[in-house]
Amino acid sequence: MSSKYQIKVGIIGGSGLNNPTIFKDSKELTIDTPYGSPSDVLIEGKISGVDCVLLARHGRQHTINPSNVNYRANIWALKSVGCTHVIVSTATGSLKEEIRPGDFVILNSFIDRTTSRKTTFYDGTNEYFSGVGHIPMEPAFCNATRKILYDVAVSLGLTVHPNGTAVTIEGPRFSTKAESHMFRCWGAHLVNMTLVPEVVLAKEAGLCYAAIAMATDYDCWKTSEVPVSVPEVLETFHKNVDNVTNVLVKAVEKINESNWDDIIDNLKETVNSSVMKPQKKQIQEMLNNVYHH
Numbered sequence: 001m002s003s004k005y006q007i008k009v010g011i012i013g014g015s016g017l018n019n020p021t022i023f024k025d026s027k028e029l030t031i032d033t034p035y036g037s038p039s040d041v042l043i044e045g046k047i048s049g050v051d052c053v054l055l056a057r058h059g060r061q062h063t064i065n066p067s068n069v070n071y072r073a074n075i076w077a078l079k080s081v082g083c084t085h086v087i088v089s090t091a092t093g094s095l096k097e098e099i100r101p102g103d104f105v106i107l108n109s110f111i112d113r114t115t116s117r118k119t120t121f122y123d124g125t126n127e128y129f130s131g132v133g134h135i136p137m138e139p140a141f142c143n144a145t146r147k148i149l150y151d152v153a154v155s156l157g158l159t160v161h162p163n164g165t166a167v168t169i170e171g172p173r174f175s176t177k178a179e180s181h182m183f184r185c186w187g188a189h190l191v192n193m194t195l196v197p198e199v200v201l202a203k204e205a206g207l208c209y210a211a212i213a214m215a216t217d218y219d220c221w222k223t224s225e226v227p228v229s230v231p232e233v234l235e236t237f238h239k240n241v242d243n244v245t246n247v248l249v250k251a252v253e254k255i256n257e258s259n260w261d262d263i264i265d266n267l268k269e270t271v272n273s274s275v276m277k278p279q280k281k282q283i284q285e286m287l288n289n290v291y292h293h
Helices: 071-080 143-155 177-185 195-204 230-256 261-274 280-292
Strands: 008-013 024-029 042-047 050-056 085-094 104-106 109-113 165-169 190-192 208-217
Touching (some): 008 071, 008 230, 042 230, 050 071, 050 230, 071 195, 085 143, 085 195, 085 230, 104 143, 104 230, 109 195, 143 208, 143 230, 195 208, 195 261, 208 230, 208 261
Parallel strands (some): 008 085, 085 208, 109 165
Antiparallel strands (some): 042 050, 085 190
16 A cells, blocks of 8 residues: 555563564664663564564663653654654553453553653753643544554454553552552553553654553452562563564554555644744743733
């Protein structure tokens, strides 16, 4: 299908998803950004003939905790090498009985409970992102890309939920029981530590971003279950890492089959219309209006 955009898919994942053998003709690329270094080298290659880039969110040795991930450098790096899409995996705790450990959820919204992260490119530190950006976050994720992830997961016979809201906490600690119950009262489906600000920055960068979440535990709200622990999270994740990888790989093929011109154009327009860049004259006029009233 003819398109004015060359599709290139960035994949961000955790442990088990940093295996370059999913690519053909892979190579490592070291990138520096105005925001410092990304979490690790970028691994470029092809999946079914489609250009892709793999990045380990926590580093290939999983040495970076959620609060210390350089999310701005990660998204900038993927954008700078020409990515049009970013698809990611994230381990989550389930806040709903019906979302069982091992289930997958295609996220469609989030609640931000982080406290110490740089959540925007528009903070005055980079001329490329000059002005003040008020990016709309609805829809938070690219719905066309979400549908592809969901359809692929269904075709693979996985237990997958088509929608879900994730609460992103600061971490690296897990929630208290009181917090877990509060998140349930808010109507959230999952809790995790890495979705924000990654999803926000991807929107500011005009990228088609979607996430597949894996429920690894029931957090700590469910009294009949042992409270969440690192061994439990890793055990469930490792059992399902092949399923996550298969979804992402097959999703790349499906993404390349579609024409994304209108969607990418709309994302660009959303970004352009969300940035305020008043000139000195405009500032003076605004000040005059304030003083006159």
